[in-house]
Each structure stands twice: as C-alpha cells, then as structure tokens.
Amino acid sequence: MSRSSTAVIDRVAPVATVHGATKRYPGVLALDNVAFSIAPGEVRALLGKNGAGKSTLIRLLTGATEPDDGEVLIGGRALTGSGPQRTIEAGRLGVRAVYQELSLIPSMSIAENLFLGHWPSRGGVLAHGEMDRRSRETLGGLGLDLDPSRKVETLSPAERQLVEIARVLVGEPKIVILDEPTSSLAAAEVELLFKAVRKLAAAGIAVIYVSHRMAEIRQIAASATVMRDGKVAGTVEVAGAATSEIVRMMLGHDAQEEHLVETALGGAVVLEVAGLVSRPKVAGVDFVLRRGEVLGFAGLLGVGRTELLRGIAGLAPVQAGTVTMNGRDVTALPYARRVREGLGFTPESRKEDGILPLLGVDENIVAADFSKVTAFGVISAPRKTAMARGIIERMGIKTARTGTPIGTLSGGNQQKAVIGRWIYADATILLLDEPTRGVDVEAKLQIYGIIRDLAASGRSVIFVSSELEELPNVCDRVLVLKEGRFVAEFLAPDIRTEGLMAACL
Amino acid sequence: MNHLRRLILGEQGLVVLFVVAFAAVALLVPNFFTERNMLGLLQSVVTIGIVSGSMMLCLASRDFDLSVGSTVAFAGMAAVMGSNMTGSVTLGVGLALLAGLVVGTVNGVVIARLRINALIATLATLQIVRGLALIASNGRAVGVNEPGFYTIAQTVVFGIPAPVWVMVVCLAAFGFVLNRTVFGRNVLAVGGNPDATRLAGVDVVRTRIWIFAIQGVMCGIAGVLLASRITSGQPNAATGLELSVISACVLGGVSLAGGRAAISGVVVGVLILGIAENAMNLLNIQAFYQYLVRGLILLLAVMLDNLRSRALRRS
Structure with missing residues (x-):
C-alpha cells in the first residue's frame, strides 16, 4: 500500500474493512489473506485479471460469501450471519452492488x-x-x-x-460497488454515470469501481487497488501512477506492446455486401472483405453492429441488398447453407448463444460439423478427441481434458473454443461479434494473436468490438457504423483510437 | 382493422375476446343466458376457481404444483371423516384446512429448501397424497353423517350459493395480494429474476414456501366445498384438476416462465373453461369432445399470447 492512501484511512474511520480474509473454493485459493479498506466518500478503482479475486472480494463485502478466515466489517460492525441472512445484514448496513449481469426484473x-x-x-x-x-x-x-x-x-x-x-x-447506501458499469454504455451515458458517481462520493458514500478502462478510472477514481492471484498487489494513487505501472501490477510482468498488424491487402474479394438493409438498425451498407483481411466494425452501443452481422450471416431478416460469398449470391440462402459455403459466426452473448455449457470442450468444437467425426451417423470417439485436441492445441485452450464441460472454463478459454469450432469446420469467412467481451487481459492478447494467425493463413475475419482501443491491435481496416451506414474508413497503420472515437460520435 | 388488432393484442385483449365469445354463446346457445344456468356455470367452476388464485401465485413465482387435485380429494376426505368422527363440522373443516396446509408446506419445503425440481416434487406428492386418501378410506367413498356438512354448499346468500361467494372472495383476495401487497410483489419478483430478488434482500426460500402453504390451504377450502356438494368424501375426486387449473391460468396470460400474472386474466381463464363445458352440455355434445375443445382453446390462447408479447416487443 502506498503511504498516501494509508493516511486517508488513518484520518477517517473506514466504512468497510476486510481483515486477513482467505477464501478457498475447490482447487482454487480465491483470496489469500487479503486486507482491504475504504473511507467514506472515497472512489476506489478495483482492478485485476479474471480470477485475480475481485469478484470474491466483492462477494465478501456484499455478504454473498463468507470468508474461511478473517472478517468483514461494515461501518465498524462485523458481518456475522450466514446464507441469505448475511446478504440481508450487509444490505442493512448499507452495502449496495450493481452487477455486470443486469439484475432487473x-x-x-x-x-x-x-x-x-x-x-x-x-x-x-x-x-x-x-x-x-x-x-x-x-x-x-x-x-x-x-x-x-x-x-x-x-x-x-x-x-x-x-x-x-x-x-x-x-x-441509505454507505458503500456502492459498481462492477464494470460502463461496459454497455455509450460515451454520453458514461458521462451521466460519472456525474452520478461524483454525487455519491460528495454525499459521503464510498464507491468501489471495478473497471479496466484506464481512461475512465483516471476521470473518476482517486485511488486504485490492484489484485493478482488472490492477493492485493497494491493500492496506488491514480494520479501518480502510470498506466504501465498498473498493468505491471496486474500481470506481474511487463505487458508486451505488440503490434500485430502487418497489412498485406489486395487479396481476392471473398465477401461482398451491397445495399444491405435490415430494419430498423441497418439502413444500407456496402463493403467488401478480402482474403486474409481482418476488417473491424466500430460504432457506438446500439448502432446496429450486431444486427448487421446477423444480417450478413442470414440470421436476421433483410429487406434489401445482396450478400455475395466467394462470387456466389447467397442472399436467399438460410444461415445453415451459408455455413456450408464457409461462413462462421460467433455470437456476442457467448454464454446464452455460443456454448453448450454442460457438454465437453470436444463436443462444443465438433458441434459445428459432425460429419467430420462420424461414420454412418455414429460419432467416433477417437476421431472426435483427435480433432478436438488439434483445435485445443492450436488455439491454446487451457482445459484439463478434452471432455471437460466447457461451462467450467474461463471466459477466454470458452471464447477460444467457440472460435476454434469454426476453424475445425473450415470456415473461411469468420464473423466475430465482441469476441473479447468478459475476457481477461491475457486471453484478449491471445485472441488477437489467433485472429492475426487466421488472417495469415488466408482466412478473412470481421471483428466487432465496442472497445475501440483494441481495433488498432487487430484490424487491417476499420469501418465505422453510424445511423445504419458506414461513415468512415481507416486503414492500418493509420488506425488510432482517438480517430475512431471521433468518427463514432 | 389496425384498431381492432391493437385492441385484441393489447393489455386487456383477452377480456375483450372473452366478452365477445360470451355474447356469441349467449345469443347462439339456447338456455345459456338464464339465471339458473349462470349459477350452475359458476358452481361448476368453484373448485378450479378457488385453486386458480393460488396457482397463479405459484406459476408467477416460476414454480409449479401438480399435487392440487390429490390435495383437494385428501382434504375432502379429511373434512368428512373428521366431522364424522368428532361430530363437529367445524373440527372437520379445520382438519381439512390443516391437511391442505401440511401438504402445501411439505411441497414448499421440499422444493424451496431442499431444492428439488417443483415438477418432480409435486408429481411425487400428487401420488403420495392420493395414496393417503385411498388408504384412509380403504378406496371407498365415505358418506357424510353430519347434516351440518351438507348445508355448507347449500347455503344461499343474496340468491347466490355460498361456494360461489367463497370463490369470488378468494379470487378478489388474490388479486389484492398480487397487486397491492409486498408479498405479491415479492412473488412476481421471485418469478421475474430469482437471483436479483435474493440479492435485493428478499428471503426467496421463505416466500416460495409461503406460496405452497397458501396453495395447500386453498386446496383445503376447495376440498371442503367439493365434499359438501357431492355429500361424501371421494378418494378419487378432482382427478386431473391440476391440468384444468394450470390451463385456466395459462389461458389468463400467466407466464410459465414466471414474473407475469394478472387476476383478471385468471378469472377469464376460469370462465372460458366453464363456458366451453357448459355450452357443450347444453348443446348435448358428447363429453369426449370436450377434451378436444379444451385442448384447442388452450393452444389458441397460448398462440395469441405469443402474438401479443411479440407485438409488445416491437412497440
């Protein structure tokens, strides 16, 4: 801990304190002797990779989990209840949380x-x-x-x-926990949120702000606690800390600034979309995708990126325009036929639409095309395992066995398997909708690498992301969608986050 | 045309369709819209109506109860045998309500506390409770010895039989509970998003147990009225009631996915089932066809509901 933040805690009685908290889950030490403390009116950013212990720490504060060792004090009083009573107790003492998954009715x-x-x-x-x-x-x-x-x-x-x-x-909230509150907000709405957060702080409410968007953290938080491997790696004053320093604390080593994009445009056109209209969001879109190209779609939340992808894939009704794949007009063909022509699509909501959570990683991969692993309609277990193992190795999926239920894997590994499914199915045109959503920093870098490898092997990728910062890392070209049409085009190496942002607004 | 469409697919579309259907039946079927037939119709839906109110809460909270038919029969047996043994109708009725409460609470605890799937748990209690009713009576109907027991169903207040009053009061009470009380909102919240509700500090387990306990008591009331009307405790009474009651709720727009329910819909659902049966009886249509018609009505209602929610999402 830095000296200055300790000073803050010395002056005012903290509104929440965690002492020597340890929490074990089967096979994982989620929290290892963690100490945490926050003062009234303080806005504290909480950072860490997936699995670093952020969620468990939050669950301790909200009473959703009891520590195996150590204690949690809210307003000076230790939480004593268990089960649902503990949540109610924490709520009464003034703990409120806004979760990433919307919890409205x-x-x-x-x-x-x-x-x-x-x-x-x-x-x-x-x-x-x-x-x-x-x-x-x-x-x-x-x-x-x-x-x-x-x-x-x-x-x-x-x-x-x-x-x-x-x-x-x-x-009467005393401490408010915001878990990635801006992940689904557009820029103007983020400003509204910040105003709200500042009001909370001014009213003496402590705010824990879980986010990885450094630009936002710098605007809203005074201090930041970084977690790594179930421990607190440190608490720093945001103003005095360079982003690289915080990233180093998160990763435990220097993150390599990789420039992955080496553009070699000019391949044959594999996908041509002309005058595509898919009401109400897509109002007439034209573009071509070339062999070996990674094309990014940028745009604000709700601008119709997903609707456009679904229109191209044949999953959403199209009122006008044509979609041509490898020179063949597929506008009238349903999704399943386009898949046979070499299309692959990974949906934005991985958990709901992308994976079969209870089935093994292997089953999830071969689900795209069973014909490769069956003989006379019967699945051959050795062939399935061999096929899946090939993809698991190629994609760097971390799983104990090929048959491990995919639902138990981390988000990043699930996503790699979902993309791997289409590699296995020999898709040549991949539409990836928010493939890095809910994925930790390390897995993001790996996914960027996978996408570049795909392009290098002659496949073409459309990459949709609401995190503009990541488009320059992966894309050869970025198109900006606004009011249902493309309004700007950026070519590598001249893709810059600021420029993209300006074009989106 | 557009106006009509909006009316039918709107919030009160079901009520509108019901009024139209009712008017059509009243005009086309002779002897339908008479005081006698109307009272007969209402009496025929008393059991379904009473249990539908609590079933609405159960479905709205994303639960399910298949055991209501057996519980009604069991409570009826308890009422008749209890009155016969003690010589007191009050004690008999009390015993029936207690029997219902016990069955319902057991359902609730098994489902909410022990986390057994509601479909399976109540499928089990359906059989267990029916078995108990058969064992208690050795499989035979038990006649009523206490004259006071008949009078329950025969009492007439302001020209309307007491069981109908009981049904009306119960349905009104459930409407009030659902819309105006904290408990009712908790029920809808649990069905709408159980995790969010738990995180908001609602004791979800206790709420669910209460719903089943109330359901049990309502079965007890329905059991007493049914036994009084048929003047005996029948171990095989109310077979298949669960399907009629769930049909009535679904007809009335109660979502099986939870979180969505309205008492007006349930009332209409109950009446639609009653009218279909009544009209076919008046037209001398063979009873076998009634299954067919009831099934078709249910299917149509669900498809209409589907259209409505899609229209809602579009707007």
Whole structure:
C-alpha cells in the first residue's frame, strides 16, 4: 500500500474493512489473506485479471460469501450471519452492488425495480403513491428523465444500466460497488454515470469501481487497488501512477506492446455486401472483405453492429441488398447453407448463444460439423478427441481434458473454443461479434494473436468490438457504423483510437 | 382493422375476446343466458376457481404444483371423516384446512429448501397424497353423517350459493395480494429474476414456501366445498384438476416462465373453461369432445399470447 492512501484511512474511520480474509473454493485459493479498506466518500478503482479475486472480494463485502478466515466489517460492525441472512445484514448496513449481469426484473416497472425487496408499505400493503414520488426523486437526482411506471422491458440496455444504478441510491447506501458499469454504455451515458458517481462520493458514500478502462478510472477514481492471484498487489494513487505501472501490477510482468498488424491487402474479394438493409438498425451498407483481411466494425452501443452481422450471416431478416460469398449470391440462402459455403459466426452473448455449457470442450468444437467425426451417423470417439485436441492445441485452450464441460472454463478459454469450432469446420469467412467481451487481459492478447494467425493463413475475419482501443491491435481496416451506414474508413497503420472515437460520435 | 388488432393484442385483449365469445354463446346457445344456468356455470367452476388464485401465485413465482387435485380429494376426505368422527363440522373443516396446509408446506419445503425440481416434487406428492386418501378410506367413498356438512354448499346468500361467494372472495383476495401487497410483489419478483430478488434482500426460500402453504390451504377450502356438494368424501375426486387449473391460468396470460400474472386474466381463464363445458352440455355434445375443445382453446390462447408479447416487443 502506498503511504498516501494509508493516511486517508488513518484520518477517517473506514466504512468497510476486510481483515486477513482467505477464501478457498475447490482447487482454487480465491483470496489469500487479503486486507482491504475504504473511507467514506472515497472512489476506489478495483482492478485485476479474471480470477485475480475481485469478484470474491466483492462477494465478501456484499455478504454473498463468507470468508474461511478473517472478517468483514461494515461501518465498524462485523458481518456475522450466514446464507441469505448475511446478504440481508450487509444490505442493512448499507452495502449496495450493481452487477455486470443486469439484475432487473423486465416485467416490472422502473419504480418497482428501484424498490425491489424494500417496497414502501403500510401493514404489508404497498404505498404506490410514495413509491412513485420517491422514484421520481431518485431518477431526477441522477438527471434521468424516465417515467417510473414504465416497464423495464421497454427500456434500452443503457437505460436499464442507469436504472440499476439508480436502484442502489434507494435506502441509505454507505458503500456502492459498481462492477464494470460502463461496459454497455455509450460515451454520453458514461458521462451521466460519472456525474452520478461524483454525487455519491460528495454525499459521503464510498464507491468501489471495478473497471479496466484506464481512461475512465483516471476521470473518476482517486485511488486504485490492484489484485493478482488472490492477493492485493497494491493500492496506488491514480494520479501518480502510470498506466504501465498498473498493468505491471496486474500481470506481474511487463505487458508486451505488440503490434500485430502487418497489412498485406489486395487479396481476392471473398465477401461482398451491397445495399444491405435490415430494419430498423441497418439502413444500407456496402463493403467488401478480402482474403486474409481482418476488417473491424466500430460504432457506438446500439448502432446496429450486431444486427448487421446477423444480417450478413442470414440470421436476421433483410429487406434489401445482396450478400455475395466467394462470387456466389447467397442472399436467399438460410444461415445453415451459408455455413456450408464457409461462413462462421460467433455470437456476442457467448454464454446464452455460443456454448453448450454442460457438454465437453470436444463436443462444443465438433458441434459445428459432425460429419467430420462420424461414420454412418455414429460419432467416433477417437476421431472426435483427435480433432478436438488439434483445435485445443492450436488455439491454446487451457482445459484439463478434452471432455471437460466447457461451462467450467474461463471466459477466454470458452471464447477460444467457440472460435476454434469454426476453424475445425473450415470456415473461411469468420464473423466475430465482441469476441473479447468478459475476457481477461491475457486471453484478449491471445485472441488477437489467433485472429492475426487466421488472417495469415488466408482466412478473412470481421471483428466487432465496442472497445475501440483494441481495433488498432487487430484490424487491417476499420469501418465505422453510424445511423445504419458506414461513415468512415481507416486503414492500418493509420488506425488510432482517438480517430475512431471521433468518427463514432 | 389496425384498431381492432391493437385492441385484441393489447393489455386487456383477452377480456375483450372473452366478452365477445360470451355474447356469441349467449345469443347462439339456447338456455345459456338464464339465471339458473349462470349459477350452475359458476358452481361448476368453484373448485378450479378457488385453486386458480393460488396457482397463479405459484406459476408467477416460476414454480409449479401438480399435487392440487390429490390435495383437494385428501382434504375432502379429511373434512368428512373428521366431522364424522368428532361430530363437529367445524373440527372437520379445520382438519381439512390443516391437511391442505401440511401438504402445501411439505411441497414448499421440499422444493424451496431442499431444492428439488417443483415438477418432480409435486408429481411425487400428487401420488403420495392420493395414496393417503385411498388408504384412509380403504378406496371407498365415505358418506357424510353430519347434516351440518351438507348445508355448507347449500347455503344461499343474496340468491347466490355460498361456494360461489367463497370463490369470488378468494379470487378478489388474490388479486389484492398480487397487486397491492409486498408479498405479491415479492412473488412476481421471485418469478421475474430469482437471483436479483435474493440479492435485493428478499428471503426467496421463505416466500416460495409461503406460496405452497397458501396453495395447500386453498386446496383445503376447495376440498371442503367439493365434499359438501357431492355429500361424501371421494378418494378419487378432482382427478386431473391440476391440468384444468394450470390451463385456466395459462389461458389468463400467466407466464410459465414466471414474473407475469394478472387476476383478471385468471378469472377469464376460469370462465372460458366453464363456458366451453357448459355450452357443450347444453348443446348435448358428447363429453369426449370436450377434451378436444379444451385442448384447442388452450393452444389458441397460448398462440395469441405469443402474438401479443411479440407485438409488445416491437412497440
């Protein structure tokens, strides 16, 4: 710990303290003698790779988990309950968390969601008027102009995120935990969120801000705690710490600044899209994709990147335009036929649409094309294992056995397997929708490497990402989508995050 | 055309369709819209109606209860045998409600606390409770000795039989509970997103146990009224009730995925089932066809609901 942050803690009694906390899960030491402390009104960034122990630390604070050793104090009082009682106890002491996975109830109104579990009532009967009034106050306090009686299912993802944040303000929060709160927000909405966070801090509420976007952390947090391998690697003043220093603390070694892109354009056109319209988001898109090219699609959240990919893949209805693969017009063909023509698609929501969580890594890979591992319709176990092993090695998937259920792997390894599925199926045109979402820093670098290897071996890739910073690392060319059309094109090596950002806005 | 479409696919679309169907049946089927037939119709749906209210809560919380038919029969047996043995109708009724409460609580604890799948758990209690009813009576119907027991179903208040009043009060109470009480909102929240609800500090396990306990008590009430109407405890009574009750709820737009329910829909669902049966009886249509028609109605209602939610998402 740096001296300055200790000084802050000395001055004011901390609102939350974790002492010598150790937590073991089967086969993993998730937390190893961790000490953590945060003062009222402090905004603290919490960083670390996936599996570094961030989530477990948060779960300790919210009472969702009990430590095997050590204790958790909120407002000077140790949490003593167990099971659901512990969560309730922590909640009563003022701990609130906003999770990455949205935890709203779509069929209920905004007001009802704001007061979920703490509905204002008299003798068990709801006080609708009071609920409505207090909802308006809370939403207004965050600068949100939303009708509290609107159902959450009618809100945009960003609006839902903001409602989720408004929710923690109801009651008397002392410490608010925000888990990657900006991952689904557009730039303007991020500003709204920051305003809200500053209001919280000004009101003396401690905020733990889990994020990896250094630019945001620098704007919002005074100090940062970095975790690595279940331990606190250090707590630093953000203003005095270089990004490279923080990355070093996260990784435990110097991250190599790799420039992966060596552009060699001019291959044959493998995919041509002309005048593609897929209502309501895609309003007329033209582009070509060449052999061996990695083409990035940039654009703000909700601009229609996913809809465009799904239109190209034949998964979304298209009202006008043509899609030509390897010189053949496939506009009228369904998705399954396009796959046979060499298309591969990895969806944005890996957990819901990408993997079969209970089946083995091997089954997940060969699922794209069983004909390669079957004889007369019967799956050959040795062939399946051999095929899967080839992909696992090529993609660097970390798994104990080829048959390990894929749901137990880390997000990064799951994603590698999902991409590997299409390598196995000999897809030549890969559409990757947010392949690095929810994946740790190391796995991201590996995925960039895999994509460049694919391009080098003559495959063509469309890479969609909402993290503009990563496009320059992977893409030969980037197209910027705005209001349903492409408005700008960038060619490597002249792809810069700032330029992309400017074109998106 | 567009206006009609919006009306049918809107929030109250089901009610609108019901009114239209009711008017059509009233005009086309002779003797349907008479006071006598209306009262008969309402009496025929008392059992389904009473249990539907609590089943609505159960489905809305993403749970499932197949054991209601057996519990109704078991509670009916308990009421008749209890009154016969003690000579007190009150004690008999109390015993029936207690029997329902016990079955429901056991269901709730097994499902919510021990985390057994609700479908399997209540499939088991369906058989266990039916078995208990058969064992208790040695498989035979048990006649009522206490004259006071008949009068429960025969009492008429303001020209309407008491069981119908009980049903109306129960359904109104469940409507109030669902929309206006903390418990009702907790039920919908649990069904809408159990993890989020747990994290918000709601005791999800206890809420779910309560739902099943209430369901059991409602089965107890329905069992007493049914036994009183048929003047005996029948171990084979109310067979297949669970399917009718779940049909009525689904007809009324209650989502099997949880989180979505409205009492107006459930009332309409119950009445649609009752009217279909009643109209076919009046038209002398063979009972076998009623299964066919009920199945078709259910299928149509679910497809309509599907259309409606898609229309909702588009807007």
